[in-house]
Amino acid sequence: MADTSMANTEPNILVIDGNPDRAAVVERGLVEAGWVRVSTIGPSVNLLARIQALAPDVIIIDLENPDRDTLEQMFQVSRVVQRPIAMFVDQSDSHMIHAAIDAGVSAYVVDGLRQDRIKPIVETAITRFNAFDRLRRERDEAQSKLQDRKQVEKAKGLLMKHRGLSEEDAYNLMRRTAMKQNRKLSDIAQSVITAFEMEI
Amino acid sequence: MAEIVKLGFAPLVDCAIPVVAAEKGFAAAQGIDLVVERAPxxxxxxxxxxxxxxxxxxxxxxxxxxxxxxxxxxxxxxxLVPVSLGLGNNAITVSLDLYERMVAVAPDVMAGPAALRARALRPIIDADRAAGKPLLSFVTVFHFSCHHYELLKWLADGGIDGGREVNIGVITPPRMVESLTAGWIDGFCTGEPWNQRAVQRGVGKVVVTKADIRPDGLEKVLGLRTDWAEEHPARVAALVRAIVNAAEWSRDPGNRAELARLLAEAQYVGLSADLIELTLRGAIPAPNRNRPDVADAYRLLLEMTAAGQIDLSADDRTALAEAVWRPDLYDEAMGI
Structure with missing residues (x-):
């Protein structure tokens, strides 16, 4: 019994995100930090019906999500959702508002929920949004590096095959050209590949 | 070094004027570097x-x-609003299912003037209530929008209380057709091209257009932060002139095709140029509508009051309208 009453005092958190991967990262972060009542919904659902059914106390939604206009209307019309909801918890906390905007987080909170209970939820969401961004950036960089390496290998192979250069000479030729033209090695590799493709 | 001015815009055809001001050199000619940012x-x-x-x-x-x-x-x-941008080209579209019910219960009404067609909803709403069915659901683009008030007015002209007898929600226009198709909503009030798209896909019928509800009603304005505007009066004047010149260029039928191609770009509206060209009508106000008219603001406040969004005395309404609508800044910029 004690557990049930504990659970019911926990805020009911809903994460809405057009990017399901990020929604999962945010949800996991919240659950790991100790909030147990967390659900997520993605784009293209009947948002009105889903939110009425879930009756969340806190909604975390990505700032750029076009469904925000739908949410705002629902919160204006008390008939649809029981209590009015304010945006950005404590509107005097401009530091947090700017941190949220920078991270791309927007939050809606049922009026009456204590601010000291909301703040850590929003802060966790901000941290997870930032972490997700960092991960995505690192992944993109790693992918582009891998792509660059593949191109250099391909260009080297073409020079070896069609110009009879050794592997070392082929590489040095491209590197010297890159330095001379002040361009990236991968750009030179791409030019080499294009040149050979055009000959064919 | 040109002064930077940053403006946000929504990806709708009536963002044309600020986009043209930035892209076609009208801002630069006034000595400002206009940066436009799209908001979803x-x-x-x-x-x-x-x-x-x-x-x-x-x-x-x-x-x-x-x-x-x-x-x-x-x-x-x-x-504050130093210049007006557009009158909109809104319409109300209902699902095929609702349209057929309206025609079946009130063929005479549906054959009559579009402004009064909401009368056909009366027997439907009564029958649904008696059968214990949920309310009909309509959506608009935002709660503080002319679309919302136009829908309420059309319903009221048909004897329907939009605040009680139907549900009115908000869905972003690009998702309206999908929501209508899925049966989540029964109708919507929005600008083009979304009404035409529902008609083309065979999922909806246009029952009335803005011309029948609120002809010449103002819809979009250029809103500036008052603190910024007061700090940079010269930039405000330059911006107003750039906007007025851009509106003049946009109004020229000879520029229509180029304007449609410009707006079709992904960073602006991002829809096909053909569709945009068809819907440009109404997006560019007549020359005499660029100057902010306090009467527009006052009428909007009355509509907001009727919609239960704001509660002000007549004096406070006037004060609010005059604080935000600033034809004096327009006149100053244009040397009137």
Whole structure:
């Protein structure tokens, strides 16, 4: 019994995100930090019906999500959702508002929920949004590096095959050209590949 | 070194004027470097304006009043309107299913004037209530929008109380057709091309257009942060001139095809140029409508009052309208 009453005092958190991967990262972060009542919904659902059914106390939604206009209307019309909801918890906390905007987080909170209970939820969401961004950036960089390496290998192979250069000479030729033209090695590799493709 | 001015815009055809001002050199000719930033929702645009991420925005006329008055979901942010941008080309579309019911129960009404067609909803609403069915659901683009008030007015002219007898929600226009197709909603009020798209896909029928509900009703304005505008009066004047010149260029039928191609670009509206060209009508106000008219603001405040969004005395309404609508700044910029 004690557990049930504990659970019911926990805020009911809903994460809405057009990017399901990020929604999962945010949800996991919240659950790991100790909030147990967390659900997520993605784009293209009947948002009105889903939110009425879930009756969340806190909604975390990505700032750029076009469904925000739908949410705002629902919160204006008390008939649809029981209590009015304010945006950005404590509107005097401009530091947090700017941190949220920078991270791309927007939050809606049922009026009456204590601010000291909301703040850590929003802060966790901000941290997870930032972490997700960092991960995505690192992944993109790693992918582009891998792509660059593949191109250099391909260009080297073409020079070896069609110009009879050794592997070392082929590489040095491209590197010297890159330095001379002040361009990236991968750009030179791409030019080499294009040149050979055009000959064919 | 040109002075930078940052404006937010929503990806709709009536963002044409600020985009043209930035792209066709009208801002540069006035000595300002105009940067335009796209926002995916009215809420996002309002946030950018309220938290100072932009100096001004292409904005729904009633939203400018709501923001100034502090009822737009963010702290009250003083804004002013030195120039008007557009009159809109809205229409109300209902699902095929609802349209067929309307024709079946009230063929005479449906054959009559479009402004009164909501009368055909009366027997449907009564029958649904008796059968214990849920209310009909309509959506508009935002709660502080002319679309919302136009829908309410059309319903009221047909004897329907939009505040009680139907549900009115909000869905972003690009998702309206999908929601109508899925049966989540029974109708919507929005600008083009979304009404035409529902008709083309065979999922909806246009029952009335703005011309029948509120002809010549103002819809979009340029809203500037008052603190920014007061700090940079010369930039405001330069911006107003750039906007007026851009509107003149946009109005020229000879530029229509080029304008449609420009707006079709992904960073602006991002729809096909052909579709945009068809819907440009109404997006560019007549020359005499660029100057802000306080009467427009006052009428909007009356509509906001009727919609239960704001509660002000007549004096306070006038004061609010005059604080936000600033024809004096327009006159000053244009040397009138």
């Amino acid at each position: 929702s009215w809420a996002a645009l309002r946030d950018k304006l309220a938290f100072g991420l932009v100096d001004g925005a292409h904005i729904l006329a009633p939203l400018a009043l709501a923001l100034h008055h502090g009822i737009a979901g963010v702290p009250a942010t003083p804004v």
